[in-house]
Every structure is written in C-alpha cells, then in structure tokens.
Amino acid sequence: QQQVKQSPQSLIVQKGGISIINCAYENTAFDYFPWYQQFPGKGPALLIAIRPDVSEKKEGRFTISFNKSAKQFSLHIMDSQPGDSATYFCAANLTGGGNKLTFGTGTQLKVEL
Amino acid sequence: NAGVMQNPRHLVRRRGQEARLRCSPMKGHSHVYWYRQLPEEGLKFMVYLQKENIIDESGMPKERFSAEFPKEGPSILRIQQVVRGDSAAYFCASSPRIAALGETQYFGPGTRLLVL
Numbered sequence: 001q002q003q004v005k006q007s008p009q010s011l012i013v014q015k016g017g018i019s020i021i022n023c024a025y026e027n028t029a030f031d032y033f034p035w036y037q038q039f040p041g042k043g044p045a046l047l048i049a050i051r052p053d054v055s056e057k058k059e060g061r062f063t064i065s066f067n068k069s070a071k072q073f074s075l076h077i078m079d080s081q082p083g084d085s086a087t088y089f090c091a092a093n094l095t096g097g098g099n100k101l102t103f104g105t106g107t108q109l110k111v112e113l
Numbered sequence: 114n115a116g117v118m119q120n121p122r123h124l125v126r127r128r129g130q131e132a133r134l135r136c137s138p139m140k141g142h143s144h145v146y147w148y149r150q151l152p153e154e155g156l157k158f159m160v161y162l163q164k165e166n167i168i169d170e171s172g173m174p175k176e177r178f179s180a181e182f183p184k185e186g187p188s189i190l191r192i193q194q195v196v197r198g199d200s201a202a203y204f205c206a207s208s209p210r211i212a213a214l215g216e217t218q219y220f221g222p223g224t225r226l227l228v229l
Contacts, residue, residue: 006155034217043117043204043220044156089155099208100146100169101218103155 003027004092006104013111019077021107023090028071030092034101035064035075038087047088048075080111115140117207117221118187125227132192132199134224138207145188146218147180150202162188195228202226 005024013019023033032051036044050057050064050073057064063076077084090104118137126132138145143164148156158172162182173180177195182188192199202225206218 036220041222043119043222045220046217049217099144099218100158100161100172101148101156101206102158103148105155106153 003102004090004104006090006107008107010108013080015080015082015111015113017080019080019109021075021088022072023074023104024072025092029094031095032093033073034091036089036091038089044089082111082113085110117205117219119205119221119224121224122222123225125229126195127229128196129194132195132226134190134203135187136205136221137187139219142207142209144208145182146206147190148204148206150204156204197228200226200228
C-alpha cells in the first residue's frame with residue numbers, strides 16, 4: 001500500500017524558474033512531513049519539514065505548502081539553480097508510531113541553464 | 114560533529130554469502146533506523162533500534178535479515194544467504210531523542226550492496 005504518493009516522477013525546469021513537487025498522503029495520523037534531497041551516490045539530506053498545524057513554511061528558496069483537508073503537501077523551489085538538480089523525496093512520519101518515515105517514490109529534478 | 118557513518122560504502126557478494134553492514138550514528142544519538150532503497154524507488158523502512166533493543170522491525174523480511182545495536186559499537190544489519198533481489202542501497206539514519214518527539218532523522222551515505 002502506497003501511503004505517500006509523489007508526483008511528478010521527473011521534472012525539468014529552466015534556471016531561475018519555479019520547481020513544484022507534490023505529495024499526497026492517506027494516513028490522517030501522520031503529523032510530521034519532511035522533504036529530503038538526495039544527490040547521486042549520497043544519502044538523503046533533510047531540506048525542510050512541516051507539521052500540520054501550519055499551512056506554509058519557508059526557508060530561503062524552499063517553501064512547503066500544506067493542505068490538511070486535502071491531505072496534500074508540496075515543495076516549491078524558487079529561482080531554481082543547476083545545483084538544485086537532485087532527487088527529492090517527500091516523507092511522512094507518525095509521531096509515537098515508532099518514528100519510521102514513509103517515503104514517496106521520488107522526483108528527479110533537472111535544472112537546465 | 115561527524116555525521117552518520119556507514120561502511121562499507123560498496124559491498125559485492127555472491128549468492129548464498131553473508132552481508133554485514135555497519136552504521137555508527139551521530140555523536141549523542143541513541144536511535145538508529147535502517148532503510149532500503151531499490152533502484153528507481155523511494156526508501157522503505159526496515160527496522161528501528163535503540164541501544165540493545167529492537168523497537169520496531171515491521172519492515173524487515175522475516176527470514177535472512179537481522180539487526181542489532183549493541184551497547185558498544187556500531188549497529189549491524191546482517192543479511193544471510195544473500196540473493197540477487199537483496200541488491201539495493203541500504204541507508205542508516207539516526208536521531209537524538211525519543212520517537213514520540215518526532216525527531217529529525219539524519220542519514221548516512223549508504224551501503225550499496227550488489228549480489229552477483
């Protein structure tokens with residue numbers, strides 16, 4: 001059962017553009033939603049995270065938008081740069097449920113010059 | 114502060130051999146998680162351990178896989194009698210406090226296992 005669905009699978013954006021990656025979850029008990037960035041051959045690195053008591057969180061060029069009623073959340077990368085080219089994973093966590101992260105399937109982002 | 118360390122980074126085994134993957138959490142972290150990433154897929158939870166205790170192993174295959182986190186030394190993920198389907202990247206993550214606080218998990222660089 002895929003509890004966190006992520007789209008698109010791949011994304012090409014021009015330098016300076018906005019990259020948008022979407023995720024939807026099924027378990028309403030999830031209460032922590034991190035995004036991870038992974039470069040080839042490396043482990044995932046935490047990018048930004050949000051809890052469902054807020055609808056938006058911004059850190060630099062990265063923004064999470066959260067829609068609790070729709071059970072959806074998205075990552076926006078403003079002014080996308082070639083260095084942002086990586087695979088992005090959304091995840092969801094159930095506090096008190098063992099702290100195990102449930103990951104989306106990933107989005108391969110390529111930012112072109 | 115050193116991050117999560119995993120070794121080896123790459124491991125090649127023949128079918129039927131054993132694979133031992135090691136993970137040293139970040140300093141001060143006492144919670145370790147193992148995830149498996151198949152090619153072109155997201156990470157799948159395998160097991161969550163604290164020192165000397167397995168807290169949640171709901172993602173572990175019932176056979177051939179085991180994990181431990183001894184009082185001293187790194188956490189070990191052990192795969193006995195490996196098969197080609199075990200080929201994947203295995204990531205370890207650690208967090209500093211109890212799970213109920215929803216602490217962020219910090220990932221290591223992974224061990225890429227190839228079974229020939």
